[in-house]
Amino acid sequence: xxxxxxxxxxxxxxxxxxxxxxxKEQRELSVRQNREVTNLRGELSEVRIGESCxxxxxxxxxxxxxxxYLALFALQHRGQESAGIVVSDGxxxxxxxxxxxxxxxxxxxxxxxxxxxxxxxxxxYSTTGSNKPQNIQPLVLExxxxxxxxxHNGNLVNAKELRQKCEARGSIFQTSTDSEIVVHLLxxxxxxxxxxxxxxxxxxxxxxxxxxxxxxxxxxxxRDPHGFRPLAMGRLGDAVVFASETCAFxxxxxxxxxxxxxxxIVRVTASGMESQRIxxxxxxxxxxxxxxxxxxxxxxxxxxxxxxxxxxxxxxxRLATDSxxxxxxxxxxxxxxxxxxxxxxxxxxIPLERGFIRNxxxxxxxxxxxxxxxxxxxxxxxxxxxxxxxxxxxxxVDDSIIRGTTSRRRFxxxxxxxxxxxxxxxxxxxxxxxxxxxxxxxxxxxxxAASRSVEDIRAFLGVDSLGYQTVEGLVSAVxxxxxxxxxxxxGDYPEPVTENVGKLALENPALGSD
Ligand code: SF4
Numbered sequence: 457x458x459x460x461x462x463x464x465x466x467x468x469x470x471x472x473x474x475x476x477x478x479x480k481e482q483r484e485l486s487v488r489q490n491r492e493v494t495n496l497r498g499e500l501s502e503v504r505i506g507e508s509c510x511x512x513x514x515x516x517x518x519x520x521x522x523x524x525y526l527a528l529f530a531l532q533h534r535g536q537e538s539a540g541i542v543v544s545d546g547x548x549x550x551x552x553x554x555x556x557x558x559x560x561x562x563x564x565x566x567x568x569x570x571x572x573x574x575x576x577x578x579x580x581y582s583t584t585g586s587n588k589p590q591n592i593q594p595l596v597l598e599x600x601x602x603x604x605x606x607x608h609n610g611n612l613v614n615a616k617e618l619r620q621k622c623e624a625r626g627s628i629f630q631t632s633t634d635s636e637i638v639v640h641l642l643x644x645x646x647x648x649x650x651x652x653x654x655x656x657x658x659x660x661x662x663x664x665x666x667x668x669x670x671x672x673x674x675x676x677x678x679r680d681p682h683g684f685r686p687l688a689m690g691r692l693g694d695a696v697v698f699a700s701e702t703c704a705f706x707x708x709x710x711x712x713x714x715x716x717x718x719x720x721i722v723r724v725t726a727s728g729m730e731s732q733r734i735x736x737x738x739x740x741x742x743x744x745x746x747x748x749x750x751x752x753x754x755x756x757x758x759x760x761x762x763x764x765x766x767x768x769x770x771x772x773x774r775l776a777t778d779s780x781x782x783x784x785x786x787x788x789x790x791x792x793x794x795x796x797x798x799x800x801x802x803x804x805x806i807p808l809e810r811g812f813i814r815n816x817x818x819x820x821x822x823x824x825x826x827x828x829x830x831x832x833x834x835x836x837x838x839x840x841x842x843x844x845x846x847x848x849x850x851x852x853v854d855d856s857i858i859r860g861t862t863s864r865r866r867f868x869x870x871x872x873x874x875x876x877x878x879x880x881x882x883x884x885x886x887x888x889x890x891x892x893x894x895x896x897x898x899x900x901x902x903x904x905a906a907s908r909s910v911e912d913i914r915a916f917l918g919v920d921s922l923g924y925q926t927v928e929g930l931v932s933a934v935x936x937x938x939x940x941x942x943x944x945x946x947g948d949y950p951e952p953v954t955e956n957v958g959k960l961a962l963e964n965p966a967l968g969s970d
Pocket of ligand 1: 684744745746747748890891892893894895941942943944945
């Protein structure tokens with residue numbers, strides 16, 4: 457199995473992004489589009505941990521560009537720095553890519569110039585490589601077998617080593633992402649003659665990857681042997697679709713069929729679908745990212761075979777059992793605390809209320825006025841409902857606490873609105889370790905739980921009690937606890953990390969930013 461294309465010697469060439477809108481054009485976006493973008497920014501403004509990208513691909517639909525656009529819209533929560541769509545009609549590959557949200561980069565007016573029945577798309581949050589035009593995905597590169605588009609979710613932990621090896625053999629890299637490496641491996645002379653070069657090349661990668669690749673006439677999906685990041689497969693009529701989360705299928709009317717298995721490569725062409733294993737896949741410990749269930753994935757998605765909302769409700773129930781509180785109301789921190797709060801309320805029989813209201817209109821154009829007199833950032837996204845919280849004993853449920861500063865501000869809002877007691881319950885255990893597999897967790901020094909006891913954190917937050925989920929409680933909420941990574945809570949990393957895998961690890965410091 458290998459990507460097809462005309463035999464043509466030469467280096468890997470990068471077909472760089474064509475930024476769809478310049479500053480001037482962005483100003484000229486219609487009022488309606490601007491409002492939608494601003495609303496979406498507000499929706500996304502709750503994101504506190506960088507997520508590692510959303511990917512989508514379709515084979516066999518005359519509507520490929522439109523489907524990809526809609527699917528990426530559903531996946532926008534996974535990355536907001538850049539977006540891109542590449543489409544093939546079997547002859548030509550065309551693309552629209554740019555920095556910003558999907559709606560700022562591609563519009564329905566572009567579909568006419570993106571004809572084709574194959575497409576791949578990407579929304580990016582950079583976890584390796586800075587946010588610059590060269591790094592926007594899908595990358596479209598050319599090597600001796602033809603054009604090859606790459607969209608990647610995850611982070612490789614041996615990217616530097618592989619890149620140095622490729623460079624020693626003459627590769628010239630065009631980006632500072634780890635995602636480009638796979639094409640340089642494919643382009644090696646010893647791999648060109650292989651029937652299935654991807655199976656061998658992917659075996660050289662270590663770490664987290666869910667990939668969708670596209671050639672002129674095939675779509676390929678692949679997932680690392682640990683299965684860190686999700687990758688679902690579905691059908692829409694005769695078309696085959698792949699997406700990071702099934703919420704993308706719901707929006708386009710596709711039916712979820714199954715996940716691409718850890719260590720599996722699925723290739724779709726005019727001849728049908730083939731599946732094969734990555735060469736080193738067998739024997740690897742399956743290690744799905746449990747944080748996808750805690751926080752990253754949308755609650756309406758099926759991830760790793762389970763509906764995210766259901767897992768979060770179970771987390772909330774377990775929290776209520778292990779960490780009860782005498783209280784009058786349960787309130788969630790919107791949005792990711794909602795399902796957990798529901799579970800807590802059901803288990804404890806304490807009424808669920810809306811104690812926080814979110815401002816949906818906080819766009820990125822909002823500029824904070826001069827410093828708050830207290831020297832602290834003002835909480836602009838949430839406000840407390842005074843009538844709900846005043847004089848009440850409140851259980852506040854959130855999914856996680858990372859640095860603690862945002863949480864402290866929010867709990868102070870409840871105090872200011874007259875809350876009598878505040879009991880904070882967290883759906884996940886304390887985050888004590890950084891993530892190297894594609895989630896932009898702060899360094900250990902910035903994780904409040906890495907150096908402080910629960911009592912210290914409670915005092916820092918200024919609340920009456922603080923209860924975290926236990927690791928046992930966390931894994932009890934999923935159907936197959938042994939198939940999960942929980943390294944950011946336990947420090948037990950399923951894939952050893954031996955090199956610096958920071959966001960800028962592949963960046964050349966001599967190159968200024970664009
Ligand atoms: S370390 Fe945490 S965030 Fe990273 S893959 Fe494992 S569970 Fe997910």
